[in-house]
Each structure stands twice: as C-alpha cells, then as structure tokens.
Amino acid sequence: MIREFTYCEQKDFSIKNLFDHIQKMREVLEKLSEGSIPNTSEYTREDLLHYATSLVTGQRESLGRIRPGSWGVAPDDTGMGSDARVDFVFIPTYVAVATLSRILQDHPTIFVQVPGFLGALKRGLRFAGYRRLTGHGYESLDGMAEAVRILSMGKVPELLFLAPSLSLSLHNIFVQTEHELSKHLSEGRSIGPWRKDYTVEITEILGHLHMFKGRDLIHPEPPKVINRPEGKVTTQTEAFQSSAEGDVKTGARPLALGQTGIVPFSRKREGQ
16 A cells, blocks of 8 residues: 555656556555554554655645646646546545545544644645536536545545534535435436436435434435634634634635536436
8 A cells, every 4th residue: 555645747647557546545545444554564553644744745736727735646737628637636636635534533643743734634625625526527426426435435524514614615515415416316306417317326425415414314405504704613623623723714605506516407207
C-alpha cells in the first residue's frame, strides 16, 4: 500500500498510470474503513501519519482551469474533458477527503500531529462539492452513487452532520440530495435517461445519507439547509474543529430546491 500521495508526472503520463494512482489511494481508504490499518506490521501508525502528511502537503493548486483544492492525479488539465475531470480529479479528491475525514474521526492522535490538516480537509470538502457529487452527462446519478459511496467510507456525511461548518456547501448538498431523491422514490419516479431504473442507486445513496432524515428512509418534507453568518460556530464539535485551526470561513450559500444537478426522473410504466 502507498505511504505517500503523488500525482502522475508528465514523463510517466498514461491513462493506466492515472487509474493505478487512484486505485492505490482507494486501497488505503478501504483498509482504513475496514479497520485493518493501522496495525503493528503491514501498515503502522507511522505509515498512516506519513501518508496523511503527504495528502496535506500534496493538495493540488490550480491545474489550469481547475481551481485549487483537489487531489487530481493528472499533471494538469490540458485537454481534459468533463468525463476525465470526474475520473482523474474529482474521484481521487473524494478518496483523499474521505481518508482525511476517517483519520480525523477515528485517529485524532494522528490528526493533531499534521500541520495544516484541518485547512486541507476544509478546502477538499469545498472542492468535492463543485460538481454537487454528480457524474458526467447521462451518468450523473451513477457518478453520484460512486461519490457518496467513497465519501461514506470516510464517514464524511457523519462528519458534516456533526460539524456542518466544516463545509456548509457540501453539507447542504447532502441535505438537498437526500430530500430530492427521497421525493423521487416516494413518488415512484426512478426512471432516468435511456429508460434505466435507478431504484437501487437511489436507495443506496439514501442509505448513506440517512442521518439527515432521522429515522425514516423516505422523508419528502423540505430539507433544512444551513445559512449561518460566516465563521459562526454553534456546536461543541464545531467549536473543537474551529479552535484547532481558526474560525471556519466558508461563506457558503444554501441550495435552492432543484439545484443538485440530478437528471430528472420519470415514473415507472406498468409492467416495468
């Protein structure tokens, strides 16, 4: 398993190498999520500390047109289309954010040893919301299912439920997405482009976002998005996070209904 985050240098650039970089990042996240690392032999606490430090110091600046805050694995965004941005910029960013979130919640003694940890996590959370978690084109909901699946391995929904001011924008995306997809499912509207039935994908996403609805899986009432003054901290958890690295200053605005970017769904026909 990797012990240091790197992106693909120009001299080593190939589509295969890009996917290999992402797969190695995912392997660490999966083992972290399973609880099998850190351990005393294969991947120690020192290894995880080194990897976390490399994620913080290796967070990317602008790749060209793409804003700072990602963990894109390509050298830059030259000639990069929307589908490639999802695969090689947003997916590894979700993985990195999930990894840092998991370390913050499960291994706080590692978190406190990494200078700039919380700032990098907040920038990554903000970047993760730029596409509102959707995939490319007709694969928007497939991409959302994958994004939420990755972020859930790092307990990112739980983190933002407890400390929404870490990223008001991504918190509100979770809330809005839950509301819209719950409404689609309760009204029987799960047929997307090319007549594909997305019931399984919608149910999976809602399962990961259940903490925003209380006990019920289906909850079609309007969601409560947060629009607090910039930097205001209101919970004990948020106070702890804020004190670790200064006031939270995201300036995020709440999403209006219909702003998640999800492709419209239609109802199932009889016999489908």
